[in-house]
Amino acid sequence: MRWTLKPKPNPEIVKQLQQSLNVDEAIATLLVQRGIETFEDAKHFFRPSLEHLHDPYLMKDMDKAVIRILQAIKDGENILVYGDYDVDGTTSVALMSSYLKTKTANVATYIPDRYDEGYGVSYKGIDFADDNDFSLIVALDCGIKALDKIDYAKEKGIDFIICDHHRPGNQVPNAVAVLDPKQEDCTYPYKELCGCGVGFKLIQAIANKFDETLNDLIPYLDLVATAIGADIVPITGENRVLAYFGLQVINAQPRAGFKAIINQIKKDELTITDVVFIIAPRINAAGRMKHGQYAVDLLTENNLQTAIQYAEEIEAFNTDRREADQSITQEALELIKSENEENRLTTVVYQEHWHKGVIGIVASRLIETYYRPTLVFTKSGDKLAASARSVSGFDVYNALQGCAEHIEQFGGHKYAAGLTLKEENYEAFKQAFEDEVSKTIDKNLLTPEIKVDLAINLNQIDDKLMRIIRQFAPFGPGNMTPIFMTDNLKDTGYGKCVGEDKTHLRFTATQSGKQFVCIGFNLGEKLHLIKNKQLFSAVYSVDENHWQGNVSLQLKIRDIKG
Known part of the structure; x- marks a missing residue:
C-alpha cells in the first residue's frame, strides 16, 4: 500500500474556520480538505436542506421535457418509462413510473433484457413501444449515445425524452429533450448526478407545474439515495442533500420493497454503506441473474406481503449471483496464472461460458488480487461482451477510446465501462489495451493507495x-x-x-x-x-x-x- 498524506490546506483558512465554528484544528482541517471554508459552507454541510437543491429548469432542455410530458398527460397518450437493468436504471424507472402514475394511468415500464438486448436503448424496446401504441418514451440512465435508435423511433412516430448522466459522444440524439448535465452546453451547476438524480430533477420540474413542493417528493428520495450509493457518484453538493434525505426515508418510512429487504437483514439503522453493500446488490441481482423488471416490480409494489414475496425471489437471485461470481473469479485467477500474465499492466480474460450478469463484479474482484485496469469478457450472441473496471486515478474510458478501432461499441465513465467486440478482434484488442495502458498510466497507480x-x-x-x-x-x-x-x-x-x-x-x-x-x-x-x-x-x-x-x-x- 502507498500511504499518501493529503497536502495541508491553507493554515489561515483553517484557523478562521476553527474560530468561527469553535472546533479543534483537526476538524477544521478535515472540513477545508472537503472544500468547506466558511461558516456558511459548514452550515450547508452539517445541516443539509432541500432548499439547497438547484432549480431543475437550469438544466438544458428541461422546459422541453416538461412541456412534452404535460402534453402526453393531457392527451391521454401512452408513456413508456425505459431504463437500464442496473440499480441506477431500475430505481430511475421505479421513480419516474410511480410519479407519473399519480398524474395518468397510461404509464408502463420497460427494462431491456441483459442477455437478449444488452445495455441501453434497444430496437426491440422501440418495437415493443410501437406494437403497444406508446407515443412517448422517457429513457433513464441510458440513451445519450443511442443516435440511430432514437432516429428509428422517430420514423415510427415515437418521441424520446432522455435522462442520462453518462458522457455524450460528439453528437447527441435527435430527441424531444436530452437531459444530461455532462453536455458541454448544459450550464446546470451540478454535474455529478446519477441517472436517477436526473430523473428526480425532471419530476421536480413537473411537480412545479402541479403546485407540488419538494416536501411532496420526499417519499421518492429512498430510490435516489440508493442509486447515488450504488452508482458511486460523488456524495457532494446536490447528491449529498439527496442522499441525506433519502437515507432518512429508508430508515423512517421505507417503501414496501425496501422494508421487505430490510426485514431480511435485521439491521436497525442503515448507512449509505449498508445501502451499497446490502440493498443495492439485491436490486442488481434481478437484472444480473434473471430480469431487471423484477427489481422494478419490487420497488413499485405498495402491498408489503407481495413485496416480501418479490424480495424472497430476489434474495434467491442474489445467492445464485454470489455463487457465480465466486466460481468465475476463481477460474479467472487460475487463467491469469496458467497464461503467465501476472506481470502485465492490465488484466484481460475471457471464457465463453462465464455469466454475463456477474462479469463486472468479477472484474472488481480481480483488481483485489492484481491491482490494474481489468476487463472480463464473455460470449454474448455472436459477439464478445466485457465489463471494464479501473484502479484509482486511471481513466479506463479514455484507454478504451484509444483502442476504438477494435471495438464495436462501448460506453461508461472513468472507472467502469462496458464494451462489445467481434471474437476475431479479441487478441488484437487485448494487445492494444495493454499497449494503450502502458503508454498512458503512471506506474505509481498500480500500487493501491x-x-x-x-x-x-x-x-x-x-x-x-x-x-x-x-x-x-x-x-x-x-x-x-x-x-x-x-x-x-x-x-x-x-x-x-x-x-x-x-x-x-x-x-x-x-x-x-x-x-x-x-x-x-x-x-x-x-x-x-x-x-x-x-x-x-x-x-x-x-x-x-x-x-x-x-x-x-x-x-x-x-x-x-x-
Missing part, C-alpha cells in the same frame, strides 16, 4: 471528535470517511489473529498513556510488525464498537508499517 487526511496522536481522539465526524455522513466519493495516521504506536502485548481462518488482526494500540482497541480486517499477516512491543505506524478510521449495549471507540486499521 490509501489517502490519509491527517496525521494525529491518539490523545486527539475522543467522543467529541467522533460525534462531529459522524455528522460528516453520508460518506462516499468526494466525502470519504476520514482516514488518520499515527506513528510511534505500541501493542500492549496481547495482539493476535482472529476470525474463523485467523485472517484478521486484533490488538490494543497505546501511545503516551492513551490506548484504543484496534481491528484490522485481512491484516493477519502483519502480526509480526506489532510483536514484542516494537514501534509501528498505522492508518485507520475511528469507529464505534457496539457490544452488549455498550458503545466504545475503536480504530479500524487499514494498514500497518513497521
Whole structure:
C-alpha cells in the first residue's frame, strides 16, 4: 500500500474556520480538505436542506421535457418509462413510473433484457413501444449515445425524452429533450448526478407545474439515495442533500420493497454503506441473474406481503449471483496464472461460458488480487461482451477510446465501462489495451493507495471528535470517511489473529498513556510488525464498537508499517 498524506490546506483558512465554528484544528482541517471554508459552507454541510437543491429548469432542455410530458398527460397518450437493468436504471424507472402514475394511468415500464438486448436503448424496446401504441418514451440512465435508435423511433412516430448522466459522444440524439448535465452546453451547476438524480430533477420540474413542493417528493428520495450509493457518484453538493434525505426515508418510512429487504437483514439503522453493500446488490441481482423488471416490480409494489414475496425471489437471485461470481473469479485467477500474465499492466480474460450478469463484479474482484485496469469478457450472441473496471486515478474510458478501432461499441465513465467486440478482434484488442495502458498510466497507480487526511496522536481522539465526524455522513466519493495516521504506536502485548481462518488482526494500540482497541480486517499477516512491543505506524478510521449495549471507540486499521 502507498500511504499518501493529503497536502495541508491553507493554515489561515483553517484557523478562521476553527474560530468561527469553535472546533479543534483537526476538524477544521478535515472540513477545508472537503472544500468547506466558511461558516456558511459548514452550515450547508452539517445541516443539509432541500432548499439547497438547484432549480431543475437550469438544466438544458428541461422546459422541453416538461412541456412534452404535460402534453402526453393531457392527451391521454401512452408513456413508456425505459431504463437500464442496473440499480441506477431500475430505481430511475421505479421513480419516474410511480410519479407519473399519480398524474395518468397510461404509464408502463420497460427494462431491456441483459442477455437478449444488452445495455441501453434497444430496437426491440422501440418495437415493443410501437406494437403497444406508446407515443412517448422517457429513457433513464441510458440513451445519450443511442443516435440511430432514437432516429428509428422517430420514423415510427415515437418521441424520446432522455435522462442520462453518462458522457455524450460528439453528437447527441435527435430527441424531444436530452437531459444530461455532462453536455458541454448544459450550464446546470451540478454535474455529478446519477441517472436517477436526473430523473428526480425532471419530476421536480413537473411537480412545479402541479403546485407540488419538494416536501411532496420526499417519499421518492429512498430510490435516489440508493442509486447515488450504488452508482458511486460523488456524495457532494446536490447528491449529498439527496442522499441525506433519502437515507432518512429508508430508515423512517421505507417503501414496501425496501422494508421487505430490510426485514431480511435485521439491521436497525442503515448507512449509505449498508445501502451499497446490502440493498443495492439485491436490486442488481434481478437484472444480473434473471430480469431487471423484477427489481422494478419490487420497488413499485405498495402491498408489503407481495413485496416480501418479490424480495424472497430476489434474495434467491442474489445467492445464485454470489455463487457465480465466486466460481468465475476463481477460474479467472487460475487463467491469469496458467497464461503467465501476472506481470502485465492490465488484466484481460475471457471464457465463453462465464455469466454475463456477474462479469463486472468479477472484474472488481480481480483488481483485489492484481491491482490494474481489468476487463472480463464473455460470449454474448455472436459477439464478445466485457465489463471494464479501473484502479484509482486511471481513466479506463479514455484507454478504451484509444483502442476504438477494435471495438464495436462501448460506453461508461472513468472507472467502469462496458464494451462489445467481434471474437476475431479479441487478441488484437487485448494487445492494444495493454499497449494503450502502458503508454498512458503512471506506474505509481498500480500500487493501491490509501489517502490519509491527517496525521494525529491518539490523545486527539475522543467522543467529541467522533460525534462531529459522524455528522460528516453520508460518506462516499468526494466525502470519504476520514482516514488518520499515527506513528510511534505500541501493542500492549496481547495482539493476535482472529476470525474463523485467523485472517484478521486484533490488538490494543497505546501511545503516551492513551490506548484504543484496534481491528484490522485481512491484516493477519502483519502480526509480526506489532510483536514484542516494537514501534509501528498505522492508518485507520475511528469507529464505534457496539457490544452488549455498550458503545466504545475503536480504530479500524487499514494498514500497518513497521
